Each structure stands twice: as C-alpha cells, then as structure tokens.
Amino acid sequence: MSDRMGEFDLIARYFTRPAKRAVLGVGDDCALLQPAPGMQMAISSDMLVEGRHFFAGVTPFTLGHKALAVNLSDLAACGATPTAFTLALALPRVDEAWLQGFSSGLWALADAHGCELIGGDTTQGPLNICITVFGEVPRGQALLRSGAQADDDIYISGTPGDARLALDALRGTLALPTELLAQARARLEQPSPRVALGQALRGIATAAIDISDGLAGDLGHVLEASGVGARIDPEIATNLIAGCAHAAAAAGLFPYEKLLEYVFAGGDDYELAFTAPPAARQAVDAASRKSQTQVTRIGSIEKAPGLRLVDAQGRSVTQTFQSFDHFA
Amino acid sequence: MSDRMGEFDLIARYFTRPAKRAVLGVGDDCALLQPAPGMQMAISSDMLVEGRHFFAGVTPFTLGHKALAVNLSDLAACGATPTAFTLALALPRVDEAWLQGFSSGLWALADAHGCELIGGDTTQGPLNICITVFGEVPRGQALLRSGAQADDDIYISGTPGDARLALDALRGTLALPTELLAQARARLEQPSPRVALGQALRGIATAAIDISDGLAGDLGHVLEASGVGARIDPEIATNLIAGCAHAAAAAGLFPYEKLLEYVFAGGDDYELAFTAPPAARQAVDAASRKSQTQVTRIGSIEKAPGLRLVDAQGRSVTQTFQSFDHFA
CATH class of the missing domain: 3.90.650.10 (PurM-like C-terminal domain)
Incomplete structure (x- = not known):
C-alpha cells in the first residue's frame, strides 16, 4: 500500500465512519445536516499550516487533537454544542503511520464531544489541515463579541x-x-x-x-x-x-x-x-x-x-x- | 500597505460584506445560519492546491471563480440551492493585486448564485484555498449517488x-x-x-x-x-x-x-x-x-x-x- 494507496482508499480507511446524527455523512457529493427545531447552526473554519501553527515534527496524534480543538474552541466561544465537522487535508505523501496517529487524535477529541466527521477532501500538497466545524445553539442565544456593557x-x-x-x-x-x-x-x-x-x-x-x-x-x-x-x-x-x-x-x-x-x-x-x-x-x-x-x-x-x-x-x-x- | 497589511485588515478589505441571509456573517467566532423550515443543509468542502488543481501563474480572477465553482458543483449534484460558504486561505505573501483579482472572481460567481461568504480564515503558507459551501434542499429530496435502478x-x-x-x-x-x-x-x-x-x-x-x-x-x-x-x-x-x-x-x-x-x-x-x-x-x-x-x-x-x-x-x-x- 503506502505510496500507492489512493485517495478513496485513504478516505475509507482513516476518515469514514457511519453517520449517527447527520442525515448523510462521508461518501456522497454533499453531507446533509438537519438542525433540531428552534436551533441555529454555528459554523467556523480554521486552517493549520506546518511551520506556522505547528512544528514540522509534531506528534501526529497531538496534531489531530489540536486541529479539531482550535475549531471547537470557536464553537465554545459562541456557546454552541458541537455536532459535526468536515476535514480537508493536503498531504505531501501518504504516510500510514502519520495518518493512523493523526486520525486517532482527531477521533479521540471528536468522540469526547460527540462531534462527527461528515465529509471533506484529501489531496497532495504541502501539509495543510482545514477543518470546518458545526454546532447548534438555541435561536438568539449564541454568545457574541458585541454584548459587553459598562460595569460588567x-x-x-x-x-x-x-x-x-x-x-x-x-x-x-x-x-x-x-x-x-x-x-x-x-x-x-x-x-x-x-x-x-x-x-x-x-x-x-x-x-x-x-x-x-x-x-x-x-x-x-x-x-x-x-x-x-x-x-x-x-x-x-x-x-x-x-x-x-x-x-x-x-x-x-x-x-x-x-x-x-x-x-x-x-x-x-x-x-x-x-x-x-x-x-x-x-x-x-x-x-x-x-x-x-x-x-x-x-x-x-x-x-x-x-x-x-x-x-x-x-x-x-x-x-x-x-x-x-x-x-x- | 502591501506586505504590512495585517490579517484583520485583509479580511475586512477583501472578504467582508454585510450578511444578508445569514443570521450572523464574518466577524465573530462563528457564523450563524438558520435553515428555512423543512429544509436540510447540504455541505461540501474542497481544497485547491497550487500546481495540482491549478497552474502557478493562473489569473487570480479565474482562480477565485473556480475555487467556488468546484464547491457549488457538489451542491448541484445534490440538487441543493446554495446559500453560503466559508473561505480558508493560505497565502505565501500579501499581494493586493492578486487578492483584488481573486476576490472579484469569487464574488462574481457567489453573487450569481446568491451565495454569501459567512466566515473563514487567512494565514501565511503555501497557496491553498479551502472552501466549505452550504446549500438547502427540501427534506428527503437531495439527489444521492445510490438511487440508480436497472433500465434508468x-x-x-x-x-x-x-x-x-x-x-x-x-x-x-x-x-x-x-x-x-x-x-x-x-x-x-x-x-x-x-x-x-x-x-x-x-x-x-x-x-x-x-x-x-x-x-x-x-x-x-x-x-x-x-x-x-x-x-x-x-x-x-x-x-x-x-x-x-x-x-x-x-x-x-x-x-x-x-x-x-x-x-x-x-x-x-x-x-x-x-x-x-x-x-x-x-x-x-x-x-x-x-x-x-x-x-x-x-x-x-x-x-x-x-x-x-x-x-x-x-x-x-x-x-x-x-x-x-x-x-x-
């Protein structure tokens, strides 16, 4: 396998699990989400680049954790409950040990928050991790930056x-x-x-x-x-x-x-x-x-x-x- | 400005417009979307890397168009109506002519489809464009890959x-x-x-x-x-x-x-x-x-x-x- 593992094998092997909460998860042109009645969807995207957001040699497990953590942190700031995320990944080469470690770190944090992977993309290129995360918050209850008042x-x-x-x-x-x-x-x-x-x-x-x-x-x-x-x-x-x-x-x-x-x-x-x-x-x-x-x-x-x-x-x-x- | 333009200036100048349909657009920790009653949200992510998905010298206007087009195409395949997208962008340097061209191509196609930019991320790194796109489709009506039948x-x-x-x-x-x-x-x-x-x-x-x-x-x-x-x-x-x-x-x-x-x-x-x-x-x-x-x-x-x-x-x-x- 290793370098000859194709994009679809890679997605299937490391980044596919059956959807639990999503209407439709990984494997079609789009994923489908159905927010619960009365809920708004909170959305945030973060991109992590090697050498800028993490050291080149960082343990892949911790990188998988951090890539999702920085996104969940944006949901936290809005008071949203995480539900799902997409992962787009550019990799210089297919390195199964790296993928194993990275996906383990990612799943561990995702599972801890009941947040499921519903789609994404993999491609060859300089290491780049882009996650978009989705959460739910009752209508009108999101915490915003704009509400601070004197004496707070x-x-x-x-x-x-x-x-x-x-x-x-x-x-x-x-x-x-x-x-x-x-x-x-x-x-x-x-x-x-x-x-x-x-x-x-x-x-x-x-x-x-x-x-x-x-x-x-x-x-x-x-x-x-x-x-x-x-x-x-x-x-x-x-x-x-x-x-x-x-x-x-x-x-x-x-x-x-x-x-x-x-x-x-x-x-x-x-x-x-x-x-x-x-x-x-x-x-x-x-x-x-x-x-x-x-x-x-x-x-x-x-x-x-x-x-x-x-x-x-x-x-x-x-x-x-x-x-x-x-x-x- | 040029190389000394900061991340926040860059977002404000090229990638911020008032939200029309979204509950909350660019500028907070998360964006907020409220799907119309009876609608499911279709979601897709695509990552474009220089040298792999486009030539290094490609006109930035056409690149802005294509980066969004490949994502809208996934919504099209599901029969979804585009509503919004996030853009995460890694740039080797701040090049205002490039940003002007890229954002113009992006806005032109986004406007043609009534699809608004609601958030994202910018960072320094090898050129990488990651878009996550959102659409709406009436519950249960998304076109899937799995429905083809003999004699169709x-x-x-x-x-x-x-x-x-x-x-x-x-x-x-x-x-x-x-x-x-x-x-x-x-x-x-x-x-x-x-x-x-x-x-x-x-x-x-x-x-x-x-x-x-x-x-x-x-x-x-x-x-x-x-x-x-x-x-x-x-x-x-x-x-x-x-x-x-x-x-x-x-x-x-x-x-x-x-x-x-x-x-x-x-x-x-x-x-x-x-x-x-x-x-x-x-x-x-x-x-x-x-x-x-x-x-x-x-x-x-x-x-x-x-x-x-x-x-x-x-x-x-x-x-x-x-x-x-x-x-x-």
Missing part, C-alpha cells in the same frame, strides 16, 4: 500564557524544568476547548471570545465590537491564574514583566474570555463548577474605550502588547 | 472532455487553434456549476454525481453506490456531445480513441452525470430547458455490475479508463 465583570478561563511559555521553551529561548515543560507543552499541543463552559454561560455571559491570538488582542475585539473599554488588574490576572507561566515566574525563570506578556499576549491559549454583570457572579461560579473549568475574574468593562492595566493601588501599568497576526 | 437512462450535462483538452494544450502535448483553445480553456478555468439543472432534477433524477475525476470513474461511484452496472454507446457519447474535444477530433487533431478518453476520463469537467427512468424523458428535457443546460442521454443502467461500452451494432468497445486520483 471580565473573566478568563484556565491558564492563558502556558502555550506561549511552551513555545518559547521548544524554540530554545527559555529553559524549563522537565515536568513544567511537559505540562506547558500539553497546553500548547493539546488545548482543551472550553465547550462545556461556553454552553453553561448561555444566558449568563454578555459577550465571549476565544483566545487564540493573545488575551489583550482578542479582548480588544470584544471591546471594539461592544463599543466599550476595560480596566484590568494585572496583579490579579498574574497571581490568580496559577498556571505554568506563573510557576515559572515564581521559580525566577524570568522577570514579572515577562509574566504579564505571557498572560496578556501569549496566543494559542484557546481559553474563553467573557463578560457578565456583577449580579451574575454566582451564576458564573455555578457555570464554572458545572463545566469543571477554572474561571478567574480579572477586571471590569468601562465606558471609555481602550484596555487599561491598573493595579490595586490605582497605579497605571504601562505595557504594550502585540496581538499575534499572521501577516504582521 | 444515463445522462450527462454539457461537454465533458473540454477541460482536459485545454489542460493538454496548456501543457504543450497538443496544439489547438487559438479560438478552440480559448473556448476549451474557459471550460477548464471557469467551469459553470450546474446548480440550476441540479435543482430542476429534484424529484426526477434517481441518482446524480458531479464529474470532477472523469465520467467513467465518477459514474462508477454511482454504479457502486446503487449496486448496478451501465451500458453506454460510445458513439452517441462522442458524437452528440459537440464540445471542443469533439471539434478537435473532427479537425483530425487526434484519433477517435483519444476522443473517447477525453469524454470518459477527462476530469475537471464539473458537469453532472445523472440517471432517470425512461418515463421521465420529457421531464428531463423540461429540466434541461428550464435550466438552459444541454443534456445528453448516453446509455442505460443495467443489473449486471460494471461499465460497458457497446456500440449501436452491439459490439463491445474495449477501453480502460483511469480515474483521476490525487495519490495514485
């Missing part, structure tokens, strides 16, 4: 900054103890899309976004879309978010300013940033518990545009963050 | 073979008169997805597929899915389908056997092959007229598996066709 609290899930810490370590610009590196690397290579949290926040959060390009930059999109500003206490953000970056800073591996940079401009986190009114604090706590996802309140929405870092003593912290941008 | 007629739309003729000419393995080349090249670079025909065939055709990898190979998928075989008169197929390949053969540019190869194994045609019972011949004619799409009856479905070429005198024509396969 600002929250972040999980431990932003850890993915970027791993990236720096893997690039050799920083030395990390073995265990810390393994932990941070898992956050970079196998992020957990906050799907359960997103769903639990429906009707509670006023705005939400997933953090792919860095907290400061992505929160900036919420502020812009909502026509508001924000005030964040950098000490709260960096002391309460007890992730790998925090542990590395505590171990004196880099100065405090660098920790701010990890947390606010790390990128590749796939955490949710969201807003909710102060009256909803108990509801947010309940959503956090229900979804078993750590959530940290890091600041407040304000009328005046812009993102301000202000410490507990009311002193402004000057820091400029560069959002990750593929063509910058 | 077999039809093909348009002029299969012309795209491959152009490819051979552009590769220099064949010399074509200027006008004929221009005509064939338009079929290769700007195929017309048979969307109107597909919709008109709902309730008439028993099975349908779009011809991307060659008539013989793709019809083979219908035969396999339907558990039947087919008998085709090669003279009818090659004499009645009066396209560029036919004209080139008539001009003595290659032998008759080569014409068979163009028509049956050309690839890149994006025509529809479909089946319908003999009692539906008038209805098929009406669908052809209604959709202003030429349709040719080329043979019959038979119980015995396999695809047989048999001429009017009942003689078997021996010919082996190799379906286009990206990894073969």
